[in-house]
Amino acid sequence: xxxxxxxxxxxxxxxxxxxxxxxxxxxxxxxxxxxxxxxxxxxxxxxxxxxxxxxxxxxxxxxxxxxxxxxxxxxxxxxxxxxxxxxxxxxxxxxxxxxxxxxxxxxxxxxxxxxxxxxxxxxxxxxxxxxxxxxxxxxxxxxxxxxxxxxxxxxxxxxxxxxxxxxxxxxxxxxxxxxxxxxxxxxxxxxxxxxxxxxxxxxxxxxxxxxxxxxxxxxxxxxxxxxxxxxxxxxxxxxxxxxxxxxxxxxxxxxxxxxxxxxxxxxxxxxxxxxxxxxxxxxxxxxxxxxxxxxxxxxxxxxxxxxxxxxxxxxxxxxxxxxxxxxxxxxxxxxxxxxxxxxxxxxxxxxxxxxxxxxxxxxxxxxxxxxxxxxxxxxxxxxxxxxxxxxxxxxxxxxxxxxxxxxxxxxxxxxxxxxxxxxxxxxxxxxxxxxxxxxxxxxxxxxxxxxxxxxxxxxxxxxxxxxxxxxxxxxxxxxxxxxxxxxxxxxxxxxxxxxxxxxxxxxxxxxxxxxxxxxxxxxxxxxxxxxxxxxxxxxxxxxxxxxxxxxxxxxxxxxxxxxxxxxxxxxxxxxxxxxxxxxxxxxxxxxxxxxxxxxxxxx
Amino acid sequence: xxxxxxxxxxxxxxxxxxxxxxxxxxxxxxxxxxxxxxxxxxxxxxxxxxxxxxxxxxxxxxxxxxxxxxxxxxxxxxxxxxxxxxxxxxxxxxxxxxxxxxxxxxxxxxxxxxxxxxxxxxxxxxxxxxxxxxxxxxxxxxxxxxxxxxxxxxxxxxxxxxxxxxxxxxxxxxxxxxxxxxxxxxxxxxxxxxxxxxxxxxxxxxxxxxxxxxxxxxxxxxxxxxxxxxxxxxxxxxxxxxxxxxxxxxxxxxxxxxxxxxxxxxxxxxxxxxxxxxxxxxxxxxxxxxxxxxxxxxxxxxxxxxxxxxxxxxxxxxxxxxxxxxxxxxxxxxxxxxxxxxxxxxxxxxxxxxxxxxx
Ligand code: HEM
Numbered sequence: 001x002x003x004x005x006x007x008x009x010x011x012x013x014x015x016x017x018x019x020x021x022x023x024x025x026x027x028x029x030x031x032x033x034x035x036x037x038x039x040x041x042x043x044x045x046x047x048x049x050x051x052x053x054x055x056x057x058x059x060x061x062x063x064x065x066x067x068x069x070x071x072x073x074x075x076x077x078x079x080x081x082x083x084x085x086x087x088x089x090x091x092x093x094x095x096x097x098x099x100x101x102x103x104x105x106x107x108x109x110x111x112x113x114x115x116x117x118x119x120x121x122x123x124x125x126x127x128x129x130x131x132x133x134x135x136x137x138x139x140x141x142x143x144x145x146x147x148x149x150x151x152x153x154x155x156x157x158x159x160x161x162x163x164x165x166x167x168x169x170x171x172x173x174x175x176x177x178x179x180x181x182x183x184x185x186x187x188x189x190x191x192x193x194x195x196x197x198x199x200x201x202x203x204x205x206x207x208x209x210x211x212x213x214x215x216x217x218x219x220x221x222x223x224x225x226x227x228x229x230x231x232x233x234x235x236x237x238x239x240x241x242x243x244x245x246x247x248x249x250x251x252x253x254x255x256x257x258x259x260x261x262x263x264x265x266x267x268x269x270x271x272x273x274x275x276x277x278x279x280x281x282x283x284x285x286x287x288x289x290x291x292x293x294x295x296x297x298x299x300x301x302x303x304x305x306x307x308x309x310x311x312x313x314x315x316x317x318x319x320x321x322x323x324x325x326x327x328x329x330x331x332x333x334x335x336x337x338x339x340x341x342x343x344x345x346x347x348x349x350x351x352x353x354x355x356x357x358x359x360x361x362x363x364x365x366x367x368x369x370x371x372x373x374x375x376x377x378x379x380x381x382x383x384x385x386x387x388x389x390x391x392x393x394x395x396x397x398x399x400x401x402x403x404x405x406x407x408x409x410x411x412x413x414x415x416x417x418x419x420x421x422x423x424x425x426x427x428x429x430x431x432x433x434x435x436x437x438x439x440x441x442x443x444x445x446x447x448x449x450x451x452x453x454x455x456x457x458x459x460x461x462x463x464x465x466x467x468x469x470x471x472x473x474x475x476x477x478x479x480x481x482x483x484x485x486x487x488x489x490x491x492x493x494x495x496x497x498x499x500x501x502x503x504x505x506x507x508x509x510x511x512x513x514x515x516x517x518x519x520x521x522x523x524x525x526x527x528x529x530x531x532x533x534x535x536x537x538x539x540x541x542x543x544x545x546x547x548x549x550x551x552x553x554x555x556x557x558x559x560x561x562x563x564x565x566x567x568x569x570x571x572x573x574x575x576x577x578x579x580x581x582x583x584x585x586x587x588x589x590x591x592x593x594x595x596x597x598x599x600x601x602x603x
Numbered sequence: 604x605x606x607x608x609x610x611x612x613x614x615x616x617x618x619x620x621x622x623x624x625x626x627x628x629x630x631x632x633x634x635x636x637x638x639x640x641x642x643x644x645x646x647x648x649x650x651x652x653x654x655x656x657x658x659x660x661x662x663x664x665x666x667x668x669x670x671x672x673x674x675x676x677x678x679x680x681x682x683x684x685x686x687x688x689x690x691x692x693x694x695x696x697x698x699x700x701x702x703x704x705x706x707x708x709x710x711x712x713x714x715x716x717x718x719x720x721x722x723x724x725x726x727x728x729x730x731x732x733x734x735x736x737x738x739x740x741x742x743x744x745x746x747x748x749x750x751x752x753x754x755x756x757x758x759x760x761x762x763x764x765x766x767x768x769x770x771x772x773x774x775x776x777x778x779x780x781x782x783x784x785x786x787x788x789x790x791x792x793x794x795x796x797x798x799x800x801x802x803x804x805x806x807x808x809x810x811x812x813x814x815x816x817x818x819x820x821x822x823x824x825x826x827x828x829x830x831x832x833x834x835x836x837x838x839x840x841x842x843x844x845x846x847x848x849x850x851x852x853x854x855x856x857x858x859x860x861x862x863x864x865x866x867x868x869x870x871x872x873x874x875x876x877x878x879x880x881x882x883x884x885x886x887x888x889x890x891x892x893x894x895x896x897x898x899x900x901x902x903x904x905x906x907x908x909x910x911x912x913x914x915x916x917x918x919x920x921x922x923x924x925x926x927x928x929x930x931x932x933x934x935x936x937x938x939x940x941x942x943x944x945x946x947x948x949x950x951x952x953x954x955x956x957x958x959x960x961x962x
Binding site: 030032063066067070071074082163166313314316323482494498505528541544547556 | 905
């Protein structure tokens with residue numbers, strides 16, 4: 001490596017960072033990759049494949065490209081926040097597609113409905129992470145090398161460093177160096193003597209923190225990726241009193257990552273004992289939900305002990321690594337269907353789906369088997385159901401709920417008979433009634449038989465076809481049950497990232513040199529200087545403290561003779577040029593403490 | 604029940620009165636700052652120009668720097684001489700808005716005192732609002748805005764109390780705080796109320812409070828960056844022999860040097876970046892509990908991520924040759940714009956899970 005003197009001017013022009021601006025002294029003050037200017041150094045590579053590959057790799061792992069990739073990453077994330085995303089809200093995407101018929105094909109080509117899993121977005125972050133790995137591996141090696149080696153010796157002209165101080169003392173140079181070693185070691189600097197000066201360095205944790213942070217980013221990415229591949233997620237709607245056990249067949253819907261193995265479902269079961277929802281009773285926010293609680297009894301394993309717990313919106317239940325979230329809730333009117341002879345055919349709580357914030361709900365009640373009509377023939381019954389927890393009152397408005405709580409529940413039914421179409425082999429929506437193969441029951445007016453009922457009321461089917469009774473209302477809650485391995489790693493990575501970042505940003509890595517030489521007049525001249533990364537505010541303060549500590553062993557000598565003394569510093573005359581006049585002046589003559597303020601004061 | 608509701612109501616009214624009062628006091632502080640700048644313009648500073656144009660003066664600036672850790676105990680503590688890093692101009696900081704004039708300084712002190720009073724009144728307004736709803740005062744944009752500007756001013760006052768050289772930021776800060784409060788009370792106002800269940804979580808305290816602190820401090824950094832850009836053009840103009848306009852010179856001369864402003868913004872941004880990282884992670888954990896997934900690319904999540912990456916890019920730029928200085932400063936401003944958009948833009952223009960709180 002070239003010496004400080006010859007490189008200094010060039011590096012000055014190159015506007016390098018604070019570390020390398022001071023030549024050898026600043027070398028390896030960080031492990032940041034040396035920047036290669038695009039027009040020099042890296043240049044156009046030799047034409048061989050290996051040459052190209054090397055060139056490409058060097059570019060990819062340079063800070064400049066990392067910077068550009070970071071910028072692209074944030075730019076690339078923007079469209080996903082403005083255009084509806086399939087992964088976030090499928091329905092919105094559909095609505096958007098219906099509205100914008102010309103844009104849609106373009107967007108689809110560009111994968112703008114799936115930005116975060118698109119080829120181009122993935123390309124950016126994969127490149128970034130390759131660059132990151134390509135950056136970390138050599139930097140770690142370098143850092144380990146730095147930990148093994150010792151801080152470099154003092155530069156020739158300490159005056160040029162960002163923080164500098166000097167004084168004359170009657171103590172011997174060896175004595176001063178010995179005291180400096182002691183003072184610096186006490187402050188946990190790594191120190192050693194090189195020639196006539198003590199070299200010291202501190203703050204390696206900055207570099208370590210930086211490496212930890214970047215490695216933690218990789219850990220987090222891997223954790224997220226594996227989480228996506230191995231995760232499983234399913235939904236289940238449960239009416240109060242019913243239960244669920246964690247097997248694939250029990251789910252209403254189920255999604256899993258591509259490497260997921262269904263044997264890994266944790267064995268547990270739970271029963272929804274009670275669901276409690278409360279709502280703001282008055283004021284402008286009337287109807288705004290206040291609490292949602294699902295009280296459950298669960299047991300872990302095939303036959304574990306039963307335990308009680310409460311699942312709230314922000315507080316999922318965790319059983320054996322699987323999380324059970326409360327997602328939605330609604331009402332399930334309890335109805336009893338009887339045939340013409342008064343025999344109970346079915347009695348169940350039928351969950352209905354909310355269609356607005358006040359939980360106006362709709363759905364279907366289906367009687368699949370067990371019902372025989374008055375001729376003794378097997379047939380099926382179907383009812384379209386509409387339910388409001390709080391009815392506006394007879395003749396007031398339409399059948400929309402006024403409040404989400406159960407203040408004035410009313411169930412409206414219309415009745416059909418025939419084939420529900422469940423055997424057709426097509427998947428059927430349990431909340432909709434397919435009336436294509438059904439016949440309406442007619443009321444006395446000859447119209448479709450309809451009735452609005454309060455709990456306890458009964459709808460008689462015509463001609464002794466039976467009846468349906470509205471017995472009461474249960475609530476239901478739906479749960480998302482998900483298992484995502486890798487969360488622990490992601491969390492660990494995050495914590496490490498923050499800790500590393502704090503180390504990297506709050507700790508200063510800096511070097512201090514203490515030179516002690518005998519001046520021409522036989523008095524020892526002590527020079528101290530510090531060098532940190534460019535943003536070192538505390539460096540001068542620290543240098544001040546260090547010098548104050550050192551002065552106790554090497555006290556400031558009595559007033560110097562009037563003639564300016566030239567200390568025995570090896571200051572080459574050839575380096576003097578116009579721009580450094582000022583520094584040379586200060587540097588070639590130890591600035592006496594008493595003089596310095598006069599020259600440097602901010603008056 | 605009724606009694607409680609009544610006290611809540613009156614607390615909410617008290618809060619509103621306090622917020623309006625703080626606006627009045629901020630307005631006074633604003634005029635005091637103006638007086639400070641106007642009176643300060645009469646000083647004959649001319650130091651920047653001298654430092655940059657006359658070779659002799661420049662030399663003394665180069666070695667002069669700012670003596671630190673010196674003080675009066677000259678004999679037992681050697682003076683430390685500092686130099687700016689290579690490649691930056693060695694220009695001393697300006698004397699501040701008052702320009703070293705007695706009257707200007709007096710008005711500056713009055714402005715700071717008024718700012719302290721306004722801050723206390725405003726903090727009272729935020730506190731009574733919190734008491735009236737019995738929860739953290741940041742569940743909708745109105746509350747977020749009043750809390751945000753309180754924290755901005757609070758951070759500024761903390762820096763002042765730590766004897767940092769930040770008085771130059773007073774005027775831009777008070778101006779924007781007034782603007783923020785104006786928008787808050789006119790267009791964003793929402794009656795105090797309780798939370799929907801999804802917001803019932805201690806993560807609301809953790810996640811949102813750190814988000815507000817980050818935003819407030821990022822804002823200070825952004826103001827510093829903007830002033831850096833102005834001051835830097837001013838210095839380059841002088842260095843290349845140009846003569847800036849009289850008004851510009853009068854204002855710019857009194858600001859700290861470009862390199863001090865640059866360092867100020869860097870330190871501020873770097874100091875909160877880890878906290879911003881924490882905010883995002885805390886948000887992810889909360890989202891994991893509330894919505895059953897840690898990261899779902901909800902618009903708010905996307906923009907937090909964008910902001911984070913933009914600040915990371917800024918920090919990288921500072922460490923990359925050819926990107927330091929102005930280019931890095933532009934990145935810092937882009938990053939702060941992302942933060943702002945995340946707060947105002949996303950709430951207003953984009954709908955997502957986060958928009959429940961009512962604009
Ligand atoms: C995933 C994307 C990345 C993020 C979010 C990120 C973030 C950061 C942050 C916040 C810092 C500031 C810490 C400091 O100033 O000490 C930093 C520093 C640094 N990063 Fe990255 N980084 C990423 C990728 C990379 C890559 C790909 C490289 C290698 C080319 C790299 C090399 C560095 C270096 C050398 C520093 C230290 C600069 C210095 O010493 O001041 N980073 N990074």
